[in-house]
Amino acid sequence: MxxxxxxxxxxxxxxxxxxxxxxxxxxxxxxxxxxxxxxxxxxxxxxxxxxxxxxxxxxxxxxxxxxxxxxxxxxxxxxxxxxxxxxxxxxxxxxxxxxxxxxxxxxxxxxxxxxxxxxxxxxxxxxxxxxxxxxxxxxxxxxxxxxxxxxxxxxxxxxxxxxxYERVSTTDELTGLHNRRWINDKLSRQIKRNQYNNEPLSLLMLDIDRFKSINDNYGHLVGDQVLMAVAEVMSNCIRPTDLVARYGGEEFIIVLPVTELAGAHIVADRVCKDIREKNVDTKTDLQLPKVTVSIGFAQLQNNESMENLVARADTALYQAKNNGRDRVEG
CATH class of the missing domain: 2.60.120.10 (Jelly Rolls)
Incomplete structure (x- = not known):
């Protein structure tokens, strides 16, 4: 009872x-x-x-x-x-x-x-x-x-x-961009949507050149200003339908729905150029050398997984690094 x-x-x-x-x-x-x-x-x-x-x-x-x-x-x-x-x-x-x-x-x-x-x-x-x-x-x-x-x-x-709490858990506190957790979820969904609609999708992986030396020579506070400046430039270079996130450390990711490889190349070139021309305010008397980035890009293939697409864009990114930095490869 x-x-x-x-x-x-x-x-x-x-x-x-x-x-x-x-x-x-x-x-x-x-x-x-x-x-x-x-x-x-x-x-x-x-x-x-x-x-x-x-x-x-x-x-x-x-x-x-x-x-x-x-x-x-x-x-x-x-x-x-x-x-x-x-x-x-x-x-x-x-x-x-x-x-x-x-x-x-x-x-x-x-x-x-x-x-x-x-x-x-x-x-x-x-x-x-x-x-x-x-x-x-x-x-x-x-x-x-x-x-x-x-x-x-x-x-x-x-x-x-x-x-x-969800915004806090999916947002990078420093740059205000979304974080890796958020982009992995969104990218997975976006890939399924584009594959279902038989639409193209491209991905950019971006890494700040010689970022470790910036931190070592100018301090982490200046390094933070560089990260925020790069995030601002990327946000200004994309469409409202595109997705951008801080992937980890000095690495960022941009997802371009309904975009073929040629369109991704154009966006990558624009981001690379605009960051190179950006004057980073360090909030100090220190004068930084020009901040540059290397970018790798790739287009989604038929029945390709998210992991494989990211890996191909990452491989292209390291090709850009090996070929002299401040450039794009795809």
Whole structure:
């Protein structure tokens, strides 16, 4: 038999007293309710007392009660009891009504922030109030509507945080370009799309020439300025449909959808030229020699894998390096 642990909180204590009319007047669910008509029934409802950090509701449990907060405050935790609370309940608010109505396991942990007292409406008395009091039913509908709006706002906030974390995990912090993880995913999808549509696709692999000596002779801060300058030039040389990313270290990648080898050659030449002509602001009094890059390019072949396409462009890149740098090969 499944144990309904939430019928009584494990650390709560029964209080041998009845709820007062003054306390009922603070409860939002009883706003507009003729208390004289329900006070005798509510006097039979138990009151629980919770100390700080006592658990009122455990996420995933079966709940058969609605709890109305008479004193103190409660916090709602979605992920775990140790997670930051998503909201807090004050005197007059209630919790547990949704899981009581739909019979589903509870969706959150509810924990006492300080010494609390809650009035407990069991399932029978809850539905008796719904059927007997129009005002109680109306308040309940408003409460559920508000909870729905609050849940939608919470979901929206969670989605925004997820999108932020996704951007952080797929973006190179220094250059603002996407990173290798992002480009590998996008390139794989783009290759499948182009192969399905029988369209060409080309790839550029770019490496900054003698970048190690720049770091060694001028320092890593200057090296960072060079990386950002190269990223800026590449971004200005491509179309909105093209993809660019920092592949690792001083190596970058550009994906050119619907572009044949001749078009890739033109883009590679333009990038190489524009970087050569770029005056890099080092943010210091140091004068850098001209920054140059070597570029290898390749066009996707029939049924070729992403790994093989990248490897061919990388091979062309090292041919450019071996043939004197500041040039393109493909």
């Amino acid at each position: 499944v144990q309904e642990r939430n019928k009584r909180p494990s650390t709560a204590k029964y209080i041998s007293r009845t709820v007062t009319k003054g306390e009922l007047q603070t409860l939002w669910l009883f706003s507009g309710v003729v208390l004289d008509n329900v006070i005798s029934m509510l006097n039979r409802c138990p009151i629980h007392r919770l100390s700080k950090n006592d658990i009122l509701i455990t996420q995933g449990d079966v709940n058969k009660s609605c709890y109305l907060l008479l004193s103190g405050s409660l916090s709602i935790h979605l992920d775990s009891r140790d997670s930051d609370p998503v909201t807090k309940l004050r005197v007059g608010e209630s919790i547990g009504e949704l899981s009581l109505i739909d019979g589903q396991p509870t969706s959150a942990n509810v924990i006492a922030n300080d010494l609390c007292e809650v009035l407990v409406l069991n399932e029978e008395r809850f539905w008796t109030l719904v059927n007997a009091s129009h005002a109680f039913s109306r308040n309940l509908l408003f409460l559920l509507a508000r909870r729905l709006r609050d849940n939608n706002a919470t979901i929206s906030d969670v989605m925004k945080r997820q999108q932020k």
